[in-house]
Amino acid sequence: MLNRTEGIVLKSSIFGEADLIVTYLTKDFGLLRVFVKSPRKTKSRFGSSIEPLTYAKISFLGKEQANLPRLTQSDIIKPFHKLREDYSGMLNIMELLEMNLHFLIDREPHPSIFRLLLTALSKLESDINNGLYYLYYKIKFLEISGYSPRLEICGRCGGLTEGRRHHNFYVSHGSIICHECIGGDDRAVKVTESALKFYKSIFNWKYSTIDRIKAPAHMLAEIQNVINSHISFISSGSKSFDKRLFLSSR
């Protein structure tokens, strides 16, 4: 059966001599892995259309439950190739791609995550170094996929976490724990009340209005710290990569 959808290339892995397995985030099928015959040959008709980040209209052949359907056509809608040419930007983007690969289940449709990624790439094309774009993506992704950290109430007693200047986010609990409930020696990330307010307000924003928000750098850094610690904890055991290993200046 021939299926058609739109997808964004997340990654490609070499398979055999000249073949690839390409993983897409698609509009209609969620995470989708397809087999691509001989794309590594110079005359392949797939050209650059199966490079990571490419947004394309694709057709694939295979039964609904087939393990590895075969890509029959891919027409570029938007190549996003300028993003691929920015080395450090690309490392940041790969963190976003990896979240899809790690947390989504094959063939489970997530149209809202698809739109989120597409919008993120479009925004990043205008400013690849805007930290807010990455942060917004991560927070929204966690929300939609059901992995949000709990920052509005205490993870033990359920009490509101308001009225104090500083809070402690316990990575192993995925939540803030109030001062009354603190005990044990788990690793905590400090976060200020104002940064928490900032975090809560993010849920009311859209990507389209994000440019109007001027977030102080320290606030951004605090929330980034919480979100990144949370992501790396909940994805533990995976081969989540460490960006620092890929920087020549380390």
Next chain:
Amino acid sequence: MTQNIIENLVNQLTKLPGIGRKTAQRLAFFILALPANDAKEIAAAIVDVKDNARFCSNCFNITDADTCSICSDSSRDRNKICVVEEPSNVLAIERTGIFKGTYHVLLGALSPLDGITPDKLKINALLIRIKDNPIEEVILATNPNTKGEMTAKYITEILKPLNIKTSRIAYGLPIGSDIEFADEVTLSKALEGRRDL
């Protein structure tokens, strides 16, 4: 139970990439009809490569000696290094007959999502080679895809402090192809890489 010897050969040949059952059968009967010496040479070459193949201690190309035939060839320009991902890329470039320098095989390309970090490639060995020898130019001939491109960018960055001329192979349209059918990325890369005539 004794397996039919032809059947056994067919099964062995299907282990090769791109060889399906029908092709394997055709090859098996071809081998059967070969003069004994020719067939034995094929078999011996397979055994030889498994027993003796190793990586060149200088460039990591595949060889049967400590250094490969290219590294030990005194007519090659040792001040130029062409960096490639795989030993098969050396063969491909050698077939052109254009490049007279030496190679450095990385044995892969950077791939964050697959855990291929710089330390898993022969990048450090390249740096040592460059520091220890009077290298004039490093030509980055990694594949023109995202992984190859990231690898080239990373190497360019780490070579910057050494002040060595670094170049990247040009992107072009495949010979014999038609501009009409080239996708926009390939075409824009070919335009960017244009040269004066």
